Amino acid sequence: MATGVESGLAPVLGFALVGALGVGSQWLAWRLRMPAIVLMLAAGLLVGPGLGLLDPARDFGDLLQPMVAIAVAIILFEGGLSLDLHSLSDAAKGVRRLVFVGAPLGWAASAAALHWVAGLSWETSAVFGGIMIVTGPTVIAPLLRQARLRRRPAALLQWEAIVNDPVGALAAVLAFEIVLVRETSAGPSGALFDLILGIGIATALGLAAGWGLARAFSRGLVPEYMKVPVLFASVLAVFAVSDHVLHESGLLAVTLMGLWIANVELPSYVELRRFKEQATVLLVSGVFILLAANMSRETLASLDLRAALFVAVVILLARPVAVLLSLTGSNVPWAERTLIALTGPRGVVLVAVAGLFGERLAEIGIEDGARMAPLAFALVGATVVLHGFALGPLARLLGLSAADRPGVLIVGGAPWSVALAKALAKLDLPVMIADPNLAHLRGARDAGLETFFGDVLAEEAEHRLDLVRYETVIAATDNDAYNTLVTTDLGPEFGREKVFQLRRVRTRSRRHALPATLGGRPIGADETFAEANARVQDGWEFRVTTLSEEFTLTHWRETMPQAIAVAELKNGALRFFGPEEEEGPAGGPGAKIISLAPERSERKTAATERASRSIDPGQGGR
The missing domain is CATH 1.20.1530.20 (Na+/H+ antiporter like fold)
Structure with missing residues (x-):
């Protein structure tokens, strides 16, 4: 060698x-x-x-x-474990x-x-x-x-x-x-019998082990902390016994074992x-x-x-x-x-x-x-x-890529979510708003945004939602517990740095503080659902600003001192920010900054004039 x-x-x-x-x-x-x-x-x-x-x-x-051999067996078992028949x-x-x-x-x-x-x-x-x-x-x-x-x-x-x-x-x-x-004096009937016997034993071992483990796990016969060790030991035992009967048949046994466990809906399957x-x-x-x-x-x-x-x-x-x-x-x-x-x-x-x-x-x-x-x-x-x-x-x-650009899944259809989604859509980014309450999606549908009615954590969502299109999740419903649940559940799949949520109402209280392993990262100004939506109702809006060599990040900060940077699209990569100063945009020519800023003064003046005309008694009586 x-x-x-x-x-x-x-x-x-x-x-x-x-x-x-x-x-x-x-x-x-x-x-x-x-x-x-x-x-x-x-x-x-x-x-x-x-x-x-x-x-x-x-x-x-x-x-x-x-x-x-053992590594390949475990890899194949994990492959079988990922084969949900619904998919x-x-x-x-x-x-x-x-x-x-x-x-x-x-x-x-x-x-x-x-x-x-x-x-x-x-x-x-x-x-x-x-x-x-x-x-x-x-x-x-x-x-x-x-x-x-x-x-x-x-x-x-x-x-x-x-x-x-x-x-x-x-x-x-x-x-x-x-x-x-052909090369030895061995009889063909004996070789064929060994082959059929080995495949039969491998199939029986794999399915029996999968069934037995599923029953033991679902009935609480194995404590939670021992489930993974028991699973590993079982995989090795099934592979070794099957491979001893017919070489390489152990791969079939562990694959079938994983396939069975994947499709019996174990509570601890995830x-x-x-x-x-x-x-x-x-x-x-x-x-x-x-x-x-x-x-x-x-x-x-x-x-x-x-x-x-x-x-x-x-x-x-x-x-x-x-x-x-x-x-x-x-x-x-x-x-x-x-x-x-x-x-x-x-x-x-x-x-x-x-x-x-x-x-x-x-x-x-x-x-x-x-x-x-x-x-x-x-x-x-x-x-x-x-x-x-x-x-x-x-x-x-061939047009078979889920998304050429980084997508964003926003959970919650409140005005803050709709405003952010409209800004992202202007950049031709895949964006979807999901909400289990159909009424909450009315604003998103009126804006022409893609929506999903249902719970993103439900099994049905896995089959109807193509999550590969999205690389960022923002939980922004009026239910703090649900936001925490969504970001905690989807965190391992998307990456902890890619899941965000609006601040919980009681997060500043030590009595109600959650461990760092639960929930998502703060986004924007780190506001609660009520504070974020109140800001939008007060006339704040999401804006997209493109930087150049003439209009730099410094110029942007000077011209929009009250703006809150929420995300930056640069070189095809989308990055969201929290309230920490060091998380701010990097800038550079071509970078696009998505920010939340007060309504422009000229637009606000025009809106005020329209409002005053609409309530003028003289105008209304004619």
Whole structure:
């Protein structure tokens, strides 16, 4: 493997380095607005074959494969845990086509590309082609988060990735069993029996574990503080037992287990899923760093022009043909078919499973099985980089991006909310006002604003509201408790720095002060609902001011000394402010400041004159 530091790192130092690189890559990608997977891949290659600081096979020894296998199992369980069947309603037919028709077509097309383009034997091509069905849930999730697709194409890609992951692994198992029968004296009936038995046990284990945990959690048999540990232990046990019966069947078992738990409406489901998401971020980061660092310079050097041609054929021909044929006659529009056909990123499961089966094929005398690992890594690297940078622009080109500009969801339809929404709409920003009281939305509808009648925390809102369009939430209803509930519930999804609420009436009292973990950030002048709306009723208005080299931030402050800066749109990024001075606008040419300011004097004078004429007794009597 990688050379450079012959003595190697101590395992503890190795773990620390992997964690620092993984989390550091995620943070840097967030700061630079880049695909995190690209940076993780680059970091692994740098410390592995590049500098030789980390060689996982050397530093972790026999623990490497079990570590990767367990991490992949937990990642797939979390993927199953995110598959709510209600979200499949408008994408069900497309998902069925992609799984039942697209997967076999993809298997055949990939095997053909491997044999005729990469030059592998049919035996190796059949096994590797089965693994290539996998489109990588470890890659799709961060890509979708970055690209901000519309709901249906995002659901299609996510469901295909999660469902096809265990399907691809089992397809490889089936192909390997067939090759094993041909190359050895093993009987075909015995191999087929083992395969059917393993799949049956995996399915039974996964569903039984999901059912048992759901019953135990809902009946209070497990205390809250032990639910996550019990969940982790159960995942590991199910994966280990199923994998012992039939290798790679554990992936199917844990996926089904997560799918069952996701659809039984557990009271603590949201907390479980959020913790799992956080654990998955760490695991995806770690696995990518490990697999990239585990590549040797010799392996990378073996990737020649033929390997590059193979990758190009898979991306531009094999994947699109399989997807377009499987979706023919479906209700999926052509724009969505094109996006899905050109989006097939591969992830850690492909590399891990390909390396395992490559070694097994080589052991039974099929020498080119050793080429599976480097080809898998080349395909993963190419698709990660390509889709990491191209998915967002491609979605915008096809009109499938949820929003090209940062959107704002305002909860509460009072005059203050309507005035702010109208100012944001002038900047062509997606803005919606939601309220569970239909009467409160009258002003927003009269202003031509987009509205949602209902509770944004209700399950129905998840299916009718495309929350991906919005990156900021402002809770501004007349119910302080509801505002706090909305911002607390949506905080983890949007980010604590992106949820705001009007000040609670009793917030200054120590007796009624809430912990910092509850509620959103203050916005504008940090006023209560009554104070904010009274200001609007008194004639204050939201204004949008564009700065330039001639009219700077200093000039704006001098000309509008009473104005309260609420937000700033600069370089496509929208940032809201609180009452703290250091949170104010940065300014600069082209920056647009949204502020709350007193009504202009000339407009106020005209309004006063109109009012006086309307109540003049002489005018009224004629």
